[in-house]
Amino acid sequence: MANESVPQADNPRELLASVRDLTRQVRAAQRGTWFPLLVFAVVTLAAIPVYRFVPYLDVFGRCQSRPDHTVCPAPNPAVLAYWTVALVLAYAAIAAFYVRQSRRRGVGTAIRPYITAGVVLAVLMAGVSVWLMFHPVLPVPADVFAVDRGEVEIGPAGWLVNALTSPMAVIGLALLVLAWVERHRLLLAYSLGFLAVGVIIGSRFIHATSRWFFLPQLLVPAALLLAGAAAFALFRPNAEARA
Incomplete structure (x- = not known):
């Protein structure tokens, strides 16, 4: 790809068309969309x-005991720590993949904005989640059942903040940046759909006694990420697949 040159054209219009065609080929060669999706699927599982x-x-001493149960205003800090560390490591792996791909194909990729945005979003997720422990969307000591009974009102802004601090929403927001970096319309559509799923999952309160109640929150996004990785890997443009 790096050795290709713009073909000679008889007039400016043909030259412009040739440049545009070469630009599309370069963008196709730069893409590695399937890998970030695969990494995030593995992290989710x-x-x-x-x-x-x-x-x-x-660790923050925010849980309150009730006669029959304990109320905590935020997810497990250990889970939050896992997601923060796992996402940062995931972006490090993705950056290494794109650097290696650029060297192999001889075409550079402006992946830095995506990596930077992803790490910043992961850190913000951790910071906002800690802040919500002391300023919870769901008032403490009220429990989640009070929300369903209408005894506790949560405005749209509260639901949105709660949803956007979920790991899946953070991944979806970062994928939007990747779609912009790669100028990838299909990835843009996929990212918007995944972000919508992430927001819906992140805004739900689940009432369950099973210790596996969280599985749909992880398996559904993981399945979407695996399907997306497979689709983008299988249906790459020929120029990208040969590079």
């Missing part, structure tokens, strides 16, 4: 044992 087996660590 790896979170299952953390959700299931790590006990709630009330």
Whole structure:
């Protein structure tokens, strides 16, 4: 790809068309869309044992005991720590992949904005989540059942803040940046759909006695990420697949 040159054209219009065609080929060669999706799918599946087996660590002393249950205003800090560290490591792996791909194909990729945005969003997720422990969307000591009974009102802004601090929403927001970096319309559509799923999942309160209640929150996004990775890998443009 790096050795290709713009073909000779008889007039400016043909030259412009040739340049545009070469630009599309370069953009196709720069793309590695399937890899970030695969990495995030693995990170999501790896979170299952953390959700299931790590006990709630009330490191901020925010949980309150009731006669029949305990109310905590935020997710398990251990789970939050997992997602923060896992996402940062995921972006490091993605950056290494794109650098290696650029060297192999001889075409540079402006991946820095995506990596920077992803790391910043992961850190913001952790910071806002800690802030919500002391300024919860759901008032404490009220429980989640009070929300359903209409005894506790949560405005749209509260629901949105709660949803956007979920790991899936953070991944979806970063994918929007990747779609912009790669000038990838299909990835843009996919990212918007995944972000919508992430917001819906992140804004739901789940009432369940099973210790596996969280599985849909992880398996549904993981399935979408795996399907997206497979689709983008299988249906790459020929120029990208040969590079």
